[in-house]
Amino acid sequence: MTALVVDIREKRYPAVGRADAAVALRDLRFEAASGELLCVVGPSGCGKTTLLNIIAGLDRDFSGRMTLPPMAKGRPAIGYVFQNARLLPWRTVLENIELVMPPSEGRRRRALDLLAATGLGDVAQVYPERLSVGMGRRVALARAFAIDPQLLLLDEPFVSLDEPTAQRLRLLLLEIWGRQPTTVLFVTHDLREAILLADRIIVLSPPPARVVASIPIALPRDAQRDAAAIEAVRRQLLDELGDSFGTL
Numbered sequence: 001m002t003a004l005v006v007d008i009r010e011k012r013y014p015a016v017g018r019a020d021a022a023v024a025l026r027d028l029r030f031e032a033a034s035g036e037l038l039c040v041v042g043p044s045g046c047g048k049t050t051l052l053n054i055i056a057g058l059d060r061d062f063s064g065r066m067t068l069p070p071m072a073k074g075r076p077a078i079g080y081v082f083q084n085a086r087l088l089p090w091r092t093v094l095e096n097i098e099l100v101m102p103p104s105e106g107r108r109r110r111a112l113d114l115l116a117a118t119g120l121g122d123v124a125q126v127y128p129e130r131l132s133v134g135m136g137r138r139v140a141l142a143r144a145f146a147i148d149p150q151l152l153l154l155d156e157p158f159v160s161l162d163e164p165t166a167q168r169l170r171l172l173l174l175e176i177w178g179r180q181p182t183t184v185l186f187v188t189h190d191l192r193e194a195i196l197l198a199d200r201i202i203v204l205s206p207p208p209a210r211v212v213a214s215i216p217i218a219l220p221r222d223a224q225r226d227a228a229a230i231e232a233v234r235r236q237l238l239d240e241l242g243d244s245f246g247t248l
């Protein structure tokens, strides 16, 4: 079943001050199937965040069409994990999670279960200022799954973390998603990260961004997605995509 249809004819940023008007996206079209983990990769500045903001409805100033999952009762259409965890500093970790959940008898239990699943059971009563950056991002992941969205958008959620922490969080994402499947759009400029996570990768061109490739990842999602297998797929993809994507 199709969960998302993106059909953007054009997204243009107007001229501001000395900056000229710029077309960020043009003729950018793709679909995501229900339950699919789709990674969106592209060079820095190509328009990935612009795309997510349009899908999230934060930016409506574009021409084209967007079809989102219909609202299911008690289940929001979209969750969004930003690069910055964006936790409320005056609320504890547990309160930050509970805040996004509709009131119910089981709310606290479910929030605590999610914190336990993300290895944060011990800091439930702690305020965000006491968390490391990696812990903050784990809370943001737990919070995103707490609302059980039909479509989860993640904008480079593990960027600028040290590699072991980023890898732990990628595996954590896969683990929670395995337990609580939802359609995921994961934006990254790291092709290795995309190959580890994705059912399918879509590759964006330099601006104005459009989809230049849609590549299913056939590796089984278990120990076989190890560094050597990922590197082999990455080299093959870069050969197919050509020199302009050498930095991915």
Ligand SMILES: Nc1ncnc2c1ncn2[C@@H]1O[C@H](COP(=O)(O)OP(=O)(O)OP(=O)(O)O)[C@@H](O)[C@H]1O
Pocket (backbone or CB within 6 Å): 013, 014, 022, 024, 042, 043, 044, 045, 046, 047, 048, 049, 050, 051, 189, 207
């Ligand atoms: N508010 C804005 N006003 C004008 N231009 C903008 C604005 N936001 C983004 N842009 C431009 O649109 C293009 C796409 O930006 P965007 O942030 O979506 O790219 P990105 O792929 O997410 O970048 P990065 O990989 O660096 O995070 C860039 O050229 C950027 O300069």
